Amino acid sequence: MDRQFITRGVKRCSTGKFLLWLGPWAAMLLFGLYCAGLCLVKGLNQTNMDNRFVFGLWIFLDLTVIALGAGAFFTGFLVYILKVEELKSVINSAVVIGLVCYSGAVCILMVDVGQPLRAWFTFWYPNVHSMLTEVTFCISCYLMVLFIEYLPIALKNRKLREVPSFLVFEHEMHKVMYVLAGVGTFLSFFHQGSLGGLYGVLRGRPFAFREGLGIWPTTFFLFILSAAAVGPSFILLTTWMVEKIAGKRLVRPGTLQLLGRISGLLLAVYVLLKTVDTIVWINRTSPGSGFPAEQFYAWKPFGTWILFAEIGLFGIVPAIVMLTPKLRARTGWLVSAAAMASVGVALNRFVQTVQTLSVPTLSFDKFMTYSPSWQETGTFLAVVAYGVLVYSFSFRYFRVFPEERELAFQAAQTEEDPALLRI
Amino acid sequence: MIAANGNNKAKRYGMTIDVDRCTGCGACMVACAVENNVPPAHEGATDRKGITWIRVFKVDNGEDYPDKRTVFLPVLCQQCGEDTPCVHVCPQQAVDVDPATGIVGQMPERCLGCRYCMAACPYHARYFNWWDPEWPAGMEKTLNPDVAPRMRGVVEKCNFCHGRWHAAKQRAAAAGKKEIQPGDYVPACVEACPAAAIRFGDLNDPAAEVARGAKDPASFRLLEKLHTEPKIYYSSRRDWVRRIGDAPRPPMGKENPRG
């Protein structure tokens, strides 16, 4: 019955089935909103964070989703600035993912701070020395950019484009898309970096502290690089997942492989630089603060295995897989490598937030443990549900994958020849 | 922020704490809470969720009887003088170093509650209000009128009883003097310590006891290699106690002693 809103030439399930799909996610969203409400009304004592674990599940997952959502800016950069035309098929999806990732992260941040009504203080009394000021400004601006980038996708809806002014607006927007992409890249460069800088500047936490270039610690650059590396991987992963769930071909096979290659290349560079950075940290930075680096890894359960897992198993291994053409051609390998790359970046964010806070700085302190409360988990699940709901809605009614129609037409033609079909 | 008066030399208030004298009685912890209107623990509070602007730790040398030795160590905001970690990281400039006194001040009214400063502080001297403050019925009558109680969601920490500094300045002004008389401004913990283990004064004043104590070879500061230049000097005649200020040593198979 909402057929008229759905793009011509593509198949979508019935409205009833769609609502059935939305049902559990909506329920999860409601539950999550209840959890968030508890935290806002009763206070942050609803979480398991405490004076020693001041950042917990939310900050860790915020950093992770922002890194994963980096596909939005990076793909935009590749498509509109570097003119990599093949990626045009995933740019819309990347924007939607970026939008849900960033808006979700900002929503969680509003619950995470003790005084959400004072959020405007950062804009009014900014501290130019603080990385967090930078993060706040850049993320707020970039979120606006993402909304603006999302508008054309929405306005291209079959029904909405019947309104002439929308069509004109969308057309004009498209002309300046490269400006938006440029601004987005610039802003992302800085906020991805300063998210890394958040921990790199903490001279009181020798586990996280790094020297750097000028005012920027090395983690600034490493975070940008890892975000740029994992962005395409995550787009690859999500595109594959949506193809599987929707049961349709949405992009040409070569697109996923291109994403994999880009991701693998950047991941390899990142792993190299990260290794160098780690070696410098072990031999110079950490001992210079009076903290021999080995002692950090003597606190069980965070042994050196976590370092090798981050750089090796979830770093160089997926990079190699994605750089090897034979492996890249096999979807199973490609998608697994993309997933591992995502896990690797998540592990890196985990190490920067949770592990940093768990290792003691004072000699009479213990190793700290933390596990999130159900309210914290629920709030995060609300973001996941919100993301799925927005993406589902966008996928159903907007042309999130521009090549889908063409591929569907081709598939219809080759229906007699299933050998040509490849999922 | 109060600009340094050109006539007066800027002060650098600091403390020397003789840990050989500290008996771990906790009078300082309680006097601080009384002075600064820190509420009693909420029902769900633990030692990781409570608010103790000054906190006494029981530290031992890791040995067993009969070689076990113990010391009590009061830890409060170290009032870092150099590259103060919390000042640099606050996105709202809710923390500043007062150039006239050297005190690192926290403005709970501007605090957003992002807790970044708490992550930055290596001494864990900052505390978050996880709950709204609650006093038993009637006990709010005993609150100190010179200090504003904080609501939940903001960070607070020791500020060397800044309210007492203001009161001392007013007394000096009323007496027609430009400077606070030494001894007229004393934080609550210093006043309360029954063992007189904590001394307070101006580190820039060569005649002050704290200035001499700071130069004593038996004195040490916590995590000196981080170069935060804290203004709290601890002193002990015992070698193993002086090493407490170094980086942690993970347990090699032995249970880490209670701290």
Added chain:
Amino acid sequence: MQTTRRNLFKFLGGSAVGVMFTPAPWRLITDTALWSENWPGIPRPVRGEIKTRYTTCALCPAGCAVRARLVGEQPVALMGVPAHPLSLGALCPFGLTGHHLPYHPERLKQGPAHEAAGAVANAIAQCGPNERIAVLDLRPGRTASWTYRRAMAAVKNGVYLTAPRPLGGAAVNLAAARTVLSIGVPLLEGWGTPGNVLAARAGFRLIQAEPFESRTAALADLWLRINPGSGRSLALGLTAQLEGKAMPAQAAAETGLTESQIADLAADLAHNGPALVLAGEDVPEVAPLNRLTGAWGKALIARAEAPVPDSWKKAAPPAGLASVPDGSIRALLIDESVPGDYIPWNAIAPKLVPDNPVVVAFAWSRNGYGRHAQFTLPTAVYPEMTGDAPAATDSPAAAFRISTPLVPAPAGMVDPAAFIAGAAGMDASSALRERADAIHKTGRGTLFTCADAKSTPVKEVKPEDFWKALNEGGCWVDAAGKPSAPVEETGWQAKTPAPQEASDLPLLVALTDLPGATGLISPLMSKLYQESNLRLGPNRAALNPASAAACGVSEGAHAVLQTRLGERPIQVTVSASVPPGVVEVGASPEILDICGAFSRARVAQS
């Protein structure tokens, strides 16, 4: 200019732009921040005139001097009085938060005073020839104690009971000691007068002999770990060594020390004297030991009390519970109105008549004897009460100081001295004044006044001024005493050692001192036991990680402490500093009712 609509808009527009260049809108924006500063639920401290008043703390026998800062008529902070000759400006955490006690949620606000008075009167009237009317005084030596003694002398079959006085009522002069051997005495944890102990600390070497590491043991110069309950054996071994006799074999066997360790210790005490030996009332051998070590007459001296009016001398003598036959107390009045040592109920209950004994407890809360008494009558809590403090254990000279109320007591409070005096048909309302006058009449000693920190000989003070000064926190200190003559050790009642307890209870109980055990403690004390690991909280039991695992409990678990005498819900703290096989609990009345020092217990999941 013409007043057209266009000109009006131009003017408004120009003003809007112009005002942006003034501070006005920017100030207004920052002022909106004020809205986010204080929500309605946050209390605002009341302002008013700042005043200072002096009084004496009543929370423990030290009786430290207190300087109160008041806003209007409300104390907001308590501090010590630096120049005070006895307390030397120190206040412990309990003293620093005394002004919170009137608002404690568990504070009793009302009680059946008339009923209780009636029941007591009946009991007195019906008291049989072999029965007794008894007053149990948890903090003897006060003027109120004298009122009880006089009342019990006036009442037929009246008897005045107290816990045994530490050291038989002798006083300790720490300044004269070069070595102190403390057998389980919490010397640095609130013993005596903290300010005085800490001031004298540098002058003596402290050897702490006790089975578990208390704070005193951790701070001592030497901690000797002796087996639980072996204090007497240690004292016997030392006595033998110092007398040149052969050391009894049980000394080493029971203490767990070697013979040479005990011999070395004895030599230490002999060569580094005067060496003071301190122990609880369970080690009576300490008295002769102190003579051998040269402490008697120097570090341990006989000390008289502050003078009393001659008319008071007709008073019942202090007696211990053991001196009362079982089943003979018809009415028992327990003065719990100042925190003191709690005597477990199972020691008291057998002494009551089996049929309808009358038990009245005068208390701040129901947590102590209020759990067992028939009538619990509320009394004024510390900053509201009027009372006096005799000299503490570590004051070589007698002293007299009055606790003046800082705030008025609420209606419905009962004064135990007035109640008991009334039951005996006496009027003791001016007892404090009478005593002050008696002290002044002797012309001895000095009066210390807090406001000007001056000590004046009593001879130079008029009686009216003396009384007035005492009510303003002043303190009378007796003149330096004559050299002491050895005093008979009355009141030394060696506790019969507890029978070997059932060994199916796997854990040994270590009691940690919980000062104020029979009173209330300020909610702010949570800083010490809930918001930090400094002390063990009430209702908490600490176990070694291995013991906790063996009991099947973990950190924070709600469990049950079971002993031979009963059980009690507790919350578990896991701590590596507790030895395996030991459970550490605070000595609250509820705990003391089910276990004593070194009892055996089990911790089970609840």
